Amino acid sequence: RDMIARGDNPELGDHQFILKPISGRAGLEMDKTGKPDVPKMKARLLFDELGFIIDEDQYRDALMLVDLFHYFIRHQEYK
Numbered sequence: 001r002d003m004i005a006r007g008d009n010p011e012l013g014d015h016q017f018i019l020k021p022i023s024g025r026a027g028l029e030m031d032k033t034g035k036p037d038v039p040k041m042k043a044r045l046l047f048d049e050l051g052f053i054i055d056e057d058q059y060r061d062a063l064m065l066v067d068l069f070h071y072f073i074r075h076q077e078y079k
Contacts, residue, residue, distance in 0.1 A: 018058065020051035 024047035031038050054062070 016055075018052055018054055020049075020053060022047055022050060024048055 024045060026046075027044045029042040029044070031040055031042070
């Protein structure tokens, strides 16, 4: 909890954020019919833009992670 930035003048230290600030709208829709095959709540999130900022090392690590998942899935068939 000590690493969470708080207040008007947060001391971010060595934090590197990968998600840009976002704005959007959220809404909830309730179904009061009581039917078991219909969800009781529906949530809707609408964002104007989602932006990610990553450096070269993070990009390389993300590609490596995807490659390792692909390798795992390919070799899982033969176990």
